[in-house]
Amino acid sequence: MTHHDLVIIGSGSGNSLVTPDFEGRSVAIIESNPTFGGTCLNVGCIPTKMLVRAGEAALAVDDAARLGVDATLDAVRWPDIRDRVFGRIDPISAGGKAYRRDGDHTTLYEGRARFVGERALMVTTADGSQTEVSGDQIVIATGSHPTLPEPLAAAAAAGLPVHTSDTVMRLDALPASMLIVGGGYIAAEFAHVFGSLGVRVTIVNRSHTMLRAQDDDIRAVFTQYAERAWDVRPYTRVTALEPTGEQTANGPRIRATLSSGAVGDSAVAGRTEDEIAHLDVDIVLVATGREPSSADLAAAIGGVDVDEDGYVLVDAHGRTSAPGVWALGDVCTPVQLKHVANQQARVVAHNLVHPDDLRSFAVANIPSAVFTHPEIASVGLTEAQAHETGLDLAIKVQQYGDTAYGWALEDTTGLVKLIADRATGRLLGAHIIGPTASSLIQTLIHAMEFDQHVHDVARGQYWIHPALAEVVENALLGLDVTAGTRLDPR
Template sequence: MPHHQLVIIGTGSGNTLVTDELEGLDIAIVEAGRFGGTCLNVGCIPTKMFVLPADRVVEAEDASRIGVTVTGASADWAAIRDRVFARIDPIADGGEEYRVSQEFVTVYKAEARFVGERRLLLSTGEELTADRIVVAAGSRPRGLPIEGLTGADPARGVHTSDTVMRMDRLPRRMVVIGGGFVACEFAYVFAAYGVEVTQVQRSATLLSREEAEVAHTYTAVSAERIDLRLGTVVTDAEYDGSEWTLSLGGPDGPAQVRADTVLLAVGRDPNTDRIDAEAGGLATDASGLLVVDERLRTSVPEVWALGDVCSEDQLKHVANHHARIVAHNLAVDFGRTPGEPRTLDDRVIPHGVFGHPQIAAFGPTRAQLEAAGTEFVCYTQRFSDVAQGWALEDPHGLLTVHATPDGRILAAHCIGPHSSTLIQPLIQAATFGQRALEVARGQYWIHPALAEVVENALLGLPLESS
């Protein structure tokens, strides 16, 4: 039975744990799929590469607002798909080849599940034990408890985010089930590429966890571009060999929608069941996430976890933050580096939604602040009220900032062009404790850049000192 000093399960952010400080240790990496994890292969990176062509098509369609006529803008699915994966696949392959080439690293191409404390059974039948284990096993797309829609079945036109980007050809009609990040981004992309998209969302708005005005704005824009069914659930599904008929229950009663392809985008589940965490003594919460402390230690000594398998924030930048903490703490634990273990910093966790319009946010919404009884002030700055907004003729963009009455920034919620870039000064200010007026008045703001939206939002806050 092979024994290793360290076993890492998963090669997303888990692959970054093999740092210089650990070189020479007996390290094993267990990975059944492609190196690079969700983000590289089926998540953040390829999806954003599909978003960019969609943006160009939509910008062409909307160019008449600024007096420009663009005709014939369309997306070449095969060219876009092949460009994306010609870039990504060699990175995944190269990552695996590099680890295999390291003399002190053993790569097991297999699935792993716990059969005891720090004891793993691989799908090859081999068993491993280890002094220390890091669980970086990630998450997977969730299906529906409806026959035919329990998971991806590409041969019958049922996809998840794991499979939909490698389709041979675009379908004529697609039903996207869900209203979160993944659903909204793909609904936008495929509609821009010319697919007839119906999106089915059980809540009253898309992106219902966002600030109310942001969610309502995004929902209204989407309803202009696709067939959007709100307050609706799928109750049944039938496949006739070429076409799906989905039965729906919604505010107007029963209905049906037909499509060539169905995209399941109803959430993701942590892979704690696949690794049989319970058999390894690892505690999980009601959501199935591994329970970890501020050092990312699990309930079992010398076992850590990181990323989607232990975090409600299923974001690559969160997993990377976790990996930096675990890598340092491993080095301390192995006596390879001096100092104290590091702990989580989850004060400000931003996220983005790369649909149309783009969204970025961090911190609580107005409703959450009110429910918590937090004293706060807020201001909403519309893109259309700054000079660059005039140039863009942007009808939807807005930035809402929530702050304490004395100017400490609590949250920001943005929708509009370049939101994921525009919000970064506010993330920085909130993280480092800068006050609103200090940020607004303590530096030059390029005029007439879109960043003036941030400046004006901060100046608009009704602060005690203003």
């Protein structure tokens, strides 16, 4: 058995735990995936956003006529789009692996780790060879992976082109048609990307709506766009996938059997029994969610408690039930966001070397964004959640189109929705749909995190005119709350 001061399982946000505090000490990193660097770098946030940019460029051509510019989209060079993404990402991943493999005080184990005792692990490589390692401290940072329920998993195993977000970005060719299974942010983002590039997109969703976690007003705007842009089928599930006998550049063409009807409430769907339909598509993208990558850890052998959904249980500081074993990121939190994993990594990095000065995970005011079209960003409570607090609410919906830059955009759908406590003037929630929503919301995150009065935020600083940020300023000013404290309004 090889012993280390610190053993990190996972090379995503866990990779950042190798701080100067561990200079001269022995650190091991265990990674089971061929690519190094975790989900965000290789199959998540970064490559998807690079693809979204290509989709936005294509969509802008179709949209130009509203501005008096007639343009046509001549071609979409999918190999060039794909290679622009991975031509940048793959060298970063390879460089990170080489740096850790050849580092002076880091040892890289390429294989799958499982506990074999107290702070002891067996690492099994792809060829079956095994190495036993132990550590004074171990950090579980294995992240999450896409779910592939039946019958979709069986179809993928049979060689049909059934993809997840892990594989769909490396397609050999742009498909003519795509079936997306699921209604969350992954489905919304990939529908935008591939739909904008000319793919016929059909989305099937077991529930009545997409993006269920969003505020009702935001979801309503997005639903209207989605139903215009793609073939969206609510209350629908896939019951079978079979080859049609035809061949495409991405593999056998697929015939999907779809069963549509209300799930639990036929009156809502307007149906009393299932309706069966068939749909032929080039590929299927499964976007039914992600689950924590903990099943192969044999966590119980290491004394690490895991809940019924597979999440490693941690306290506020990242400690698991096993002394000296920590966890961070998607494997221990349902809020599967890179900025959350990064914050938790900073906390754990500190706590590893400062046991008498423990820091805590930040659990309030966690923002998120969906890089679909229109872009969506949110932080805090939805209106429905805010009503449950019993507070007297002030709510303001501000349209992009009511600002000068909104006129420049000819925007007809974008909006900012703010929810505040009328008595204190503090924001409870902020929701934006429209261009650059993920950037516009940052001022509102700041206001919530630093407990600022909404009118102080609006009048305590200059807002560039006629920048799009004025839509946020106007929304803040439109909240009917108690007066703020600024004495020198700008």
